[in-house]
Amino acid sequence: FGYATNETPSYMPFPITMAHKIIRNIDEARLQKRISFLRPDGKSQVTIRYEDWKPVAIEKIVVAVPHDPKYTNEEVAENIYNEIIEPLVDSYQLPYERTKESYIVNGTGVWTHGGPDSDTGLTGRKIIVDTYGGMGRHGGGAFSGKDPSKVDRSASYAARHVAKNLVAAGVAERIEVQVAYVIGHTEPVSIMVETFGTAKITETQITEIVEKIFDLSPRSIIQRLDLLKPRYQSTAA
Known part of the structure; x- marks a missing residue:
């Protein structure tokens, strides 16, 4: 999501x-x-x-x-x-x-x-604070500890990238993008959008735009978002 x-x-x-x-x-x-x-x-x-x-x-x-x-x-x-x-x-x-x-x-x-x-077992526990604080849905997979070939991480980044660009373009005031994958398939098996009644065009039209503009295969996501360059120092306490 x-x-x-x-x-x-x-x-x-x-x-x-x-x-x-x-x-x-x-x-x-x-x-x-x-x-x-x-x-x-x-x-x-x-x-x-x-x-x-x-x-x-x-x-x-x-x-x-x-x-x-x-x-x-x-x-x-x-x-x-x-x-x-x-x-x-x-x-x-x-x-x-x-x-x-x-x-x-x-x-x-x-x-x-x-x-x-003081608090052991941290990995994978903070999936909501890592995303939208509960405002948007979460697929359930943690980001930490996974390389970008895992869509739990990379596709969540990509779906956010899509949603942000759509809102920035004025397509809707709020958007949630859902992308589903199957192991062994290079492309998503499903792409859905929810605009909560705020869209200027239909959700079907928005989905068609997403499918046309954004390559949501894991390989393309990794290349487009440059996910093979970890950024640990800038996020460390």
């Missing part, structure tokens, strides 16, 4: 976009020593209120991040809010009211050790 929406400049759902931005900004603050007591690892979840499939308010922000035990959880929460959350919320220009229920940091208390020491 690949999904795209016009609610953000990246054509990603707003909640997962904001959650990713929070974590990236926390990493930058840690590496730049702006919040020096933070440690690697962490996660975030953002709840957005929608009306007619449009984001209208930020309702809840949850952050978990390990830190030096010399600092209290309250100090961690306040520093993250002032340095990360408040500027980001202001940039989105959506209503948000900070309360004990709407802003939660390390909900179970102090967290000092992250990574495999």
